[in-house]
Amino acid sequence: MNKIYSNSKEALEGVAFDGMVLMCGGFGLCGIPERMIDALKESKIKNITAISNNAGIDGEGLGLLLETKQISKMISSYVGENKIFAEQYLNGEIELEFNPQGTLAERIRAGGAGIPAFYTPTGAGTKIAEGKEARQFEGREYIMEKSLRADLSLIKAWKGDSEGNLIYKKTARNFNPLMATAGKITIAEVEHLVEPGKLDADQIHTSGIFVQRIIKGSHYNKRIENLTTRKAND
Amino acid sequence: MNKIYSNSKEALEGVAFDGMVLMCGGFGLCGIPERMIDALKESKIKNITAISNNAGIDGEGLGLLLETKQISKMISSYVGENKIFAEQYLNGEIELEFNPQGTLAERIRAGGAGIPAFYTPTGAGTKIAEGKEARQFEGREYIMEKSLRADLSLIKAWKGDSEGNLIYKKTARNFNPLMATAGKITIAEVEHLVEPGKLDADQIHTSGIFVQRIIKGSHYNKRIENLTTRKAND
Amino acid sequence: MVWSRDEMCARAAKELKDGYYVNLGIGMPTLVANHIPKDANVILQSENGMLGMGPFPIEGEEDPDLINAGKQTITALPMTSYFSSADSFGMIRGGHIDLSILGAMQVAQNGDLANWMIPGKMIKGMGGAMDLVAGVKKVVILMEHVAKDGSAKLVSNCTLPLTGAKVVDMVISEYGVFEIVDECVKVSELAPEISIEEVRDKSQAEILS
Amino acid sequence: MVWSRDEMCARAAKELKDGYYVNLGIGMPTLVANHIPKDANVILQSENGMLGMGPFPIEGEEDPDLINAGKQTITALPMTSYFSSADSFGMIRGGHIDLSILGAMQVAQNGDLANWMIPGKMIKGMGGAMDLVAGVKKVVILMEHVAKDGSAKLVSNCTLPLTGAKVVDMVISEYGVFEIVDECVKVSELAPEISIEEVRDKSQAEILS
Numbered sequence: 001m002n003k004i005y006s007n008s009k010e011a012l013e014g015v016a017f018d019g020m021v022l023m024c025g026g027f028g029l030c031g032i033p034e035r036m037i038d039a040l041k042e043s044k045i046k047n048i049t050a051i052s053n054n055a056g057i058d059g060e061g062l063g064l065l066l067e068t069k070q071i072s073k074m075i076s077s078y079v080g081e082n083k084i085f086a087e088q089y090l091n092g093e094i095e096l097e098f099n100p101q102g103t104l105a106e107r108i109r110a111g112g113a114g115i116p117a118f119y120t121p122t123g124a125g126t127k128i129a130e131g132k133e134a135r136q137f138e139g140r141e142y143i144m145e146k147s148l149r150a151d152l153s154l155i156k157a158w159k160g161d162s163e164g165n166l167i168y169k170k171t172a173r174n175f176n177p178l179m180a181t182a183g184k185i186t187i188a189e190v191e192h193l194v195e196p197g198k199l200d201a202d203q204i205h206t207s208g209i210f211v212q213r214i215i216k217g218s219h220y221n222k223r224i225e226n227l228t229t230r231k232a233n234d
Numbered sequence: 235m236n237k238i239y240s241n242s243k244e245a246l247e248g249v250a251f252d253g254m255v256l257m258c259g260g261f262g263l264c265g266i267p268e269r270m271i272d273a274l275k276e277s278k279i280k281n282i283t284a285i286s287n288n289a290g291i292d293g294e295g296l297g298l299l300l301e302t303k304q305i306s307k308m309i310s311s312y313v314g315e316n317k318i319f320a321e322q323y324l325n326g327e328i329e330l331e332f333n334p335q336g337t338l339a340e341r342i343r344a345g346g347a348g349i350p351a352f353y354t355p356t357g358a359g360t361k362i363a364e365g366k367e368a369r370q371f372e373g374r375e376y377i378m379e380k381s382l383r384a385d386l387s388l389i390k391a392w393k394g395d396s397e398g399n400l401i402y403k404k405t406a407r408n409f410n411p412l413m414a415t416a417g418k419i420t421i422a423e424v425e426h427l428v429e430p431g432k433l434d435a436d437q438i439h440t441s442g443i444f445v446q447r448i449i450k451g452s453h454y455n456k457r458i459e460n461l462t463t464r465k466a467n468d
Numbered sequence: 469m470v471w472s473r474d475e476m477c478a479r480a481a482k483e484l485k486d487g488y489y490v491n492l493g494i495g496m497p498t499l500v501a502n503h504i505p506k507d508a509n510v511i512l513q514s515e516n517g518m519l520g521m522g523p524f525p526i527e528g529e530e531d532p533d534l535i536n537a538g539k540q541t542i543t544a545l546p547m548t549s550y551f552s553s554a555d556s557f558g559m560i561r562g563g564h565i566d567l568s569i570l571g572a573m574q575v576a577q578n579g580d581l582a583n584w585m586i587p588g589k590m591i592k593g594m595g596g597a598m599d600l601v602a603g604v605k606k607v608v609i610l611m612e613h614v615a616k617d618g619s620a621k622l623v624s625n626c627t628l629p630l631t632g633a634k635v636v637d638m639v640i641s642e643y644g645v646f647e648i649v650d651e652c653v654k655v656s657e658l659a660p661e662i663s664i665e666e667v668r669d670k671s672q673a674e675i676l677s
Numbered sequence: 678m679v680w681s682r683d684e685m686c687a688r689a690a691k692e693l694k695d696g697y698y699v700n701l702g703i704g705m706p707t708l709v710a711n712h713i714p715k716d717a718n719v720i721l722q723s724e725n726g727m728l729g730m731g732p733f734p735i736e737g738e739e740d741p742d743l744i745n746a747g748k749q750t751i752t753a754l755p756m757t758s759y760f761s762s763a764d765s766f767g768m769i770r771g772g773h774i775d776l777s778i779l780g781a782m783q784v785a786q787n788g789d790l791a792n793w794m795i796p797g798k799m800i801k802g803m804g805g806a807m808d809l810v811a812g813v814k815k816v817v818i819l820m821e822h823v824a825k826d827g828s829a830k831l832v833s834n835c836t837l838p839l840t841g842a843k844v845v846d847m848v849i850s851e852y853g854v855f856e857i858v859d860e861c862v863k864v865s866e867l868a869p870e871i872s873i874e875e876v877r878d879k880s881q882a883e884i885l886s
Contacts, residue, residue, distance in 0.1 A: 001487030080801030102766025102808030114561030116371035125842030137350035197546030204549035222741035228749035235696030314592030336557025336599030348770030359633030431755030438758035456532035462540035
């Protein structure tokens with residue numbers, strides 16, 4: 001069972017299709033699968049429902065797939081800072097479902113863990129609760145949220161081995177480990193691809209069972225959205 | 235905010251009381267908080283509801299608290315291999331609630347994560363489903379399970395720092411990280427206590443926010459229940 | 469001639485395909501690991517929080533922090549990863565394990581399984597069995613065809629409390645291999661010189677050829 | 678004399694007690710970090726998956742893999758830990774964060790908060806705000822007392838879509854500090870030379886002394 005593919009285009013073969021539900025890891029531009037997004041752009045697959053915390057920015061991340069109008073619906077918690085998205089949304093070209101960030105994360109985690117639905121206090125008594133079941137537990141109001149799964153999850157890790165075991169770096173972890181569990185097919189893109197045994201078994205964040213395909217990515221942009229620094233003597 | 239206590243008896247002071255709900259980490263005798271169990275035995279606290287995957291064995295783990303009749307109810311997935319427990323159960327001295335192991339784990343995880351209830355396929359159509367709400371999602375039957383929290387969680391880790399950050403070792407991890415999140419007070423017992431910065435931030439399994447008190451344990455028995463070996467040339 | 473326990477395990481091992489993630493139950497199912505073909509990369513999960521379970525340790529090399537779900541000392545492999553009980557059962561419940569082999573007290577022809585409790589007897593608990601049968605893609609039961617008291621274990625309806633409803637896909641006993649399809653038991657393979665009539669005689673379930 | 682933005686942040690920082698785990702929202706709340714007393718060990722959480730957030734990096738030392746929820750480059754501390762978004766919001770929703778400081782468009786006297794959406798305008802999304810107000814033990818709003826168009830922000834009922842119902846515990850504006858207790862706004866502290874009448878004049882909510 002070889003999981004290693006030589007490049008992102010090959011990794012995408014046979015698992016991407018028009019109308020698919022896609023999960024894409026990352027928070028802002030931090031920890032996004034840059035090379036797999038490139039391959040998805042090249043594939044010209046369209047009518048994608050994209051589940052991703054953000055929509056990238058113009059020219060970066062999922063912003064690339066918005067430019068080519070490959071995405072028809074987004075499920076996100078925050079899509080600010082993206083002019084193309086705003087344009088397409090106001091034109092009615094793209095559908096948008098907002099989820100509170102924690103609800104989005106938990107729905108994905110539930111999808112991967114075989115939990116079809118759960119109750120959360122988040123959004124109770126707000127617009128988000130409309131059309132959802134509300135229910136009291138011990139005198140507090142909660143709403144029922146359903147799990148999310150994807151036909152394909154594209155995730156980014158720092159290190160991976162040929163078995164699909166993954167380790168993430170710093171805040172580039174974010175949604176990646178959850179999405180790895182919720183994809184019918186998960187493709188991991190890693191900066192360093194190593195032999196099994198090179199990763200400490202206690203430190204593996206995503207077990208290989210969740211990863212069907214893996215590629216070593218390269219030429220990372222890792223663009224910074226809000227470069228913020230202080231003077232050395234602050 | 236000093237979290238370090240010099241021994242298990244001090245760590246227990248003011249946070250254990252008759253009738254409390256206790257979570258105790260470990261799977262079998264692997265990864266159990268040995269020294270904190272000793273302190274609990276010494277405390278003579280009684281009428282404890284103990285949430286723990288197993289009940290220890292005679293003379294080890296929660297078995298110690300069974301000997302002294304400090305436990306009045308257990309919520310567990312498996313209590314085999316414990317004569318005292320069987321005796322007390324058949325005498326009606328102790329109440330027992332069986333949870334499927336994954337349901338037990340998920341109820342605890344939910345308790346720590348602010349999820350009051352969730353649906354699971356586990357146990358649908360069995361005795362376990364009796365008295366619980368059943369519900370179909372996409373044509374399959376699920377049952378609703380409620381979260382668990384504890385007044386006090388006693389957990390065991392391999393390494394910890396003074397901020398309460400923890401790293402577990404091998405299969406001694408098991409229920410410990412979940413129980414850390416679900417205790418109103420969590421006391422962590424570690425084999426190695428280090429300064430902050432000595433643990434790699436990417437490798438920390440339990441963030442310090444979940445740990446209110448920490449002790450360095452010692453004199454570990456780490457008894458093996460089923461010693462199983464093979465010949466060197468097998 | 470009925471299969472020996474060893475032959476039953478060997479037959480069960482044939483269900484473990486290259487690349488499969490597998491959970492083996494406590495008891496006879498654990499022994500199936502000894503029969504996995506060398507050329508098949510089968511990865512064993514242990515529900516106490518480990519993927520990539522290795523063989524038992526050489527004497528003196530046992531580690532009390534490294535046990536399987538049967539609380540036996542085991543070893544790790546280069547591809548091993550460890551995780552919490554919540555993550556482990558997320559893996560199981562979420563349908564990521566390809567196959568599980570478990571023992572049984574009774575299997576009904578509709579796939580109902582009873583393997584955890586005999587009313588009136590001291591109950592040890594279901595451990596992870598209910599989660600495994602609810603979540604794993606394919607559930608294979610490895611069991612003696614008939615109970616020690618002579619009663620049939622392959623039955624039309626389970627009389628013992630269920631571990632899971634309509635969860636069993638296949639039963640392997642000393643008499644052969646039986647698939648449960650559309651709530652019927654179909655013979656898939658018989659042990660040498662065993663006739664379907666013999667199987668029917670030892671079963672209370674309806675056995676289709 | 679109303680407080681300056683800096684004074685407002687300094688006042689908000691007084692709510693951060695030694696040992697508190699705190700989440701600071703994007704914008705003015707982020708600046709509160711600059712006013713944390715040196716002797717208080719306040720630990721900052723960033724909901725994108727970090728506990729123990731350090732200061733902004735020195736120029737040239739920024740790491741694109743290390744950002745806060747505002748997507749700003751930041752640094753780690755010796756006690757820092759990283760985790761997934763699911764674990765991060767488990768921490769938030771589970772009530773483990775002691776205090777959160779957020780901005781607002783409107784706060785109602787019953788504690789309702791509106792800070793994510795103006796109907797008819799392009800919506801950016803609620804991000805983690807709804808989870809924070811639902812899960813954090815104490816929610817403090819740091820805001821200008823009156824909107825740019827002159828309308829009151831401290832109101833009897835929110836007219837904008839809610840971020841959370843009955844979630845606000847305290848409001849800090851340039852006019853003072855206001856506690857929301859039993860669905861009433863009570864003055865807790867006033868900026869120098871500010872009278873309660875001035876506050877009432879700038880508010881649409883009923884203000885109790």
